[in-house]
Amino acid sequence: MNILIVEDEAPLRKTLLNAFGSEGHHVEGAVNGLEALARCAERIPDLILLDLQMPEMDGWQFQREFRCMRGCSDVPIIVMSATHLALGNIDAQAVFEKPFDLDALLDAGAALLAAGIHHVA
Amino acid sequence: MSTARSAHDSHLLHNRDVQPNEATFSDVDALFEFLRGALADALHADSFFLALYDELSRTVEVVRQLEFDTELPGGTFPLGQGITSEVIRTRRARLVRRWSQEAPRVQVQYLSKTPGLPESALTVPLVAGDEVLGVIAIHKYAPDAFDEHDLLQAERIAASAAATIARLRSEHAWTRLQTRVSELQSILSTMADAVLIVDYDGRLIALNHAARELLCVQEVSLVLGQPLVRRAWGSWPLGAPELAETLGPLLARVKEGKPLAEAQARLESQGDRVLSFTATPLLDRHRDVTGAVLVVRDIGHNRGAEGAARDVLAVASHELRTPVTVIRTQAELLRRMIRAGTVTSDQIDADLVSIVNQTQRLATMLSLLLDVSGIEEGRVHLARRHVDLAALTAAAISDVQATTERHTLGLHVSGKPTGYWDDRRLQQVLANLITNAVKYSPEGGPVDVFIDAHPDVVTVRVKDRGIGLACGQAKHVFDRFYRARSARRLEGSGLGLHICKSLIVAHGGRIWVESEGAGQGSVFSFILPRRPIDTHVRRDCSVPGDIIDAQKDRCGENQQSK
Numbered sequence: 040m041n042i043l044i045v046e047d048e049a050p051l052r053k054t055l056l057n058a059f060g061s062e063g064h065h066v067e068g069a070v071n072g073l074e075a076l077a078r079c080a081e082r083i084p085d086l087i088l089l090d091l092q093m094p095e096m097d098g099w100q101f102q103r104e105f106r107c108m109r110g111c112s113d114v115p116i117i118v119m120s121a122t123h124l125a126l127g128n129i130d131a132q133a134v135f136e137k138p139f140d141l142d143a144l145l146d147a148g149a150a151l152l153a154a155g156i157h158h159v160a
Numbered sequence: 161m162s163t164a165r166s167a168h169d170s171h172l173l174h175n176r177d178v179q180p181n182e183a184t185f186s187d188v189d190a191l192f193e194f195l196r197g198a199l200a201d202a203l204h205a206d207s208f209f210l211a212l213y214d215e216l217s218r219t220v221e222v223v224r225q226l227e228f229d230t231e232l233p234g235g236t237f238p239l240g241q242g243i244t245s246e247v248i249r250t251r252r253a254r255l256v257r258r259w260s261q262e263a264p265r266v267q268v269q270y271l272s273k274t275p276g277l278p279e280s281a282l283t284v285p286l287v288a289g290d291e292v293l294g295v296i297a298i299h300k301y302a303p304d305a306f307d308e309h310d311l312l313q314a315e316r317i318a319a320s321a322a323a324t325i326a327r328l329r330s331e332h333a334w335t336r337l338q339t340r341v342s343e344l345q346s347i348l349s350t351m352a353d354a355v356l357i358v359d360y361d362g363r364l365i366a367l368n369h370a371a372r373e374l375l376c377v378q379e380v381s382l383v384l385g386q387p388l389v390r391r392a393w394g395s396w397p398l399g400a401p402e403l404a405e406t407l408g409p410l411l412a413r414v415k416e417g418k419p420l421a422e423a424q425a426r427l428e429s430q431g432d433r434v435l436s437f438t439a440t441p442l443l444d445r446h447r448d449v450t451g452a453v454l455v456v457r458d459i460g461h462n463r464g465a466e467g468a469a470r471d472v473l474a475v476a477s478h479e480l481r482t483p484v485t486v487i488r489t490q491a492e493l494l495r496r497m498i499r500a501g502t503v504t505s506d507q508i509d510a511d512l513v514s515i516v517n518q519t520q521r522l523a524t525m526l527s528l529l530l531d532v533s534g535i536e537e538g539r540v541h542l543a544r545r546h547v548d549l550a551a552l553t554a555a556a557i558s559d560v561q562a563t564t565e566r567h568t569l570g571l572h573v574s575g576k577p578t579g580y581w582d583d584r585r586l587q588q589v590l591a592n593l594i595t596n597a598v599k600y601s602p603e604g605g606p607v608d609v610f611i612d613a614h615p616d617v618v619t620v621r622v623k624d625r626g627i628g629l630a631c632g633q634a635k636h637v638f639d640r641f642y643r644a645r646s647a648r649r650l651e652g653s654g655l656g657l658h659i660c661k662s663l664i665v666a667h668g669g670r671i672w673v674e675s676e677g678a679g680q681g682s683v684f685s686f687i688l689p690r691r692p693i694d695t696h697v698r699r700d701c702s703v704p705g706d707i708i709d710a711q712k713d714r715c716g717e718n719q720q721s722k
Contacts, residue, residue, distance in 0.1 A: 048482055048485075048486065050486045050490070050514050050517075050518065051482070051485060051486045051489060054486065054489045054490050054493055055489065057493060058489070058493045058496070061496075061497070061500075061502065119485075121479075121481045121482065137481040137482065137484070137485040138481060138484045138485035138487075138488040138489070139485065139488075139489075140488075140492070141488070141489045141492035141493060141496070142492065142496075
């Protein structure tokens with residue numbers, strides 16, 4: 040499965056790439072919303088992990104533009120937020136507040152990917 | 161001054177032969193009268209002023225000015241972005257044909273019978289050697305009133321006038337007076353508090369750099385003489401009606417002879433920002449009120465200490481989460497891999513280094529927050545000792561240079577910049593400013609630090625050629641959490657500059673930033689008194705008395721000259 044990790048914090052992005060990669064997925068990283076949109080234009084991922092506050096293009100704006108792309112309205116998004124309070128209006132399947140439990144994040148990712156496959160079938 | 165332009169050319173022909181006979185000018189008033197005839201009247205100007213410039217305090221002093229033959233109060237203002245300041249900075253005369261289209265906006269103007277603003281201006285620097293001594297300027301309400309021919313004529317006259325001023329300055333009496341004025345200006349310009357001085361009619365006659373920043377008039381031309389209580393100056397960026405309502409009664413109380421009057425203005429247009437004004441009367445020899453000194457403080461957005469603490473907590477809880485998240489996920493991933501037996505010792509080592517780095521980052525943020533909360537509560541303790549600022553700066557530069565190959569850091573020192581300061585705190589300020597200069601010059605390039613030692617103060621300028629500041633940003637960069645919304649990290653939240661400002665202010669100094677605009681680089685400057693300014697010492701030396709006397713003398717001069 041293809042997973043896109045959108046996170047500007049390099050050490051965190053790298054750790055998540057390793058964690059999901061070691062589960063056998065094909066994982067790519069993007070440092071902001073703009074780069075993420077470019078990746079999605081090349082290949083629509085099966086799951087997106089999305090940070091919210093990023094330079095250039097933040098997670099909210101990415102999510103709005105991504106949902107308008109053809110074939111992207113049902114792709115599951117997991118938001119990784121620094122705070123629940125300032126979540127705002129976002130169309131996501133799950134929200135993890137930082138600092139989150141890595142096992143729980145991996146489980147949620149697996150569950151959403153499984154549901155996605157079921158949905159397509 | 162006549163408004164007819166018909167005799168223009170014949171006047172100029174006549175004036176070509178008129179050169180100031182230096183021996184005849186015993187003082188600035190005589191020079192002013194000569195300039196009035198040779199320049200203002202000859203070119204049929206509507207208004208005319210002569211200003212002197214004090215390089216040490218970077219202050220412009222309008223010595224005398226006329227509009228339609230009426231003498232208006234002179235006064236002082238710090239170098240800004242207006243036309244006068246531009247001419248001083250560039251040392252080049254400026255001819256403006258249509259001010260409304262080609263020159264900086266004017267926010268404050270004279271009460272005059274003519275509606276609108278002057279459209280034509282001719283501003284010429286008075287340069288002697290490599291020093292700018294001042295400026296002469298003439299204005300006319302009609303557009304296209306002056307041409308290059310007039311500019312040349314004005315420059316010729318300015319050269320003679322500059323020579324006269326240079327000669328007058330070298331004379332004993334002038335030097336003594338000017339030294340006192342220069343001292344006063346230094347104190348005013350160094351003060352972190354915003355100071356405005358008004359005459360009896362409430363007209364603005366002087367303001368310092370902090371006032372210019374606080375009242376947001378940094379980027380516009382400013383004409384002194386505007387009554388502060390006039391409601392019509394709605395173009396002033398702050399809430400003019402609220403200010404007028406506050407200042408009117410305050411000045412009335414001062415005129416009644418109240419030794420100290422205080423008032424607060426709540427500016428709803430500025431997000432409920434609150435300014436506090438303290439007014440002290442200026443008295444002449446007969447104890448009559450001649451004007452007032454207003455100290456203005458920005459006491460924030462109508463929030464108490466609780467609000468400030470909430471700000472700190474909000475940013476902290478948000479920003480501290482990032483390194484904590486990195487540490488936690490890395491540790492958890494490591495554990496998973498160790499359990500699965502899929503990890504090499506090299507990888508364990510690399511991950512642990514990363515975890516340690518993140519804890520270091522947490523520690524840095526925590527000390528930043530502690531600094532801020534200490535500053536919020538007014539706890540800045542300085543351990544003063546004899547410090548060589550040149551050596552301290554050289555060390556800071558070498559630390560930052562070690563982190564970059566794309567930038568060339570240079571140090572330029574004039575004089576011996578030593579003083580009684582807290583070296584650890586100043587090192588913190590220098591490191592912050594130099595790191596910022598590098599950080600905001602992503603293309604690389606030179607970063608230069610200039611240190612100038614003056615008798616009583618030392619100035620430091622950190623100049624980069626980086627991304628600069630957009631118009632209007634400059635006055636906010638020292639605010640707490642200024643960048644919090646746009647910047648993600650605590651390190652970039654603007655807290656660093658806020659702390660720098662607090663540390664410089666604790667030393668009795670002032671910090672500011674100038675930028676020609678986005679992409680034009682920035683210059684961060686601070687000025688430090690070489691010795692602590694202690695209020696008790698000052699009282700013993702009766703310096704405050706001198707200040708008031710000096711001011712009084714100057715007001716007196718202005719009035720006598722009318």
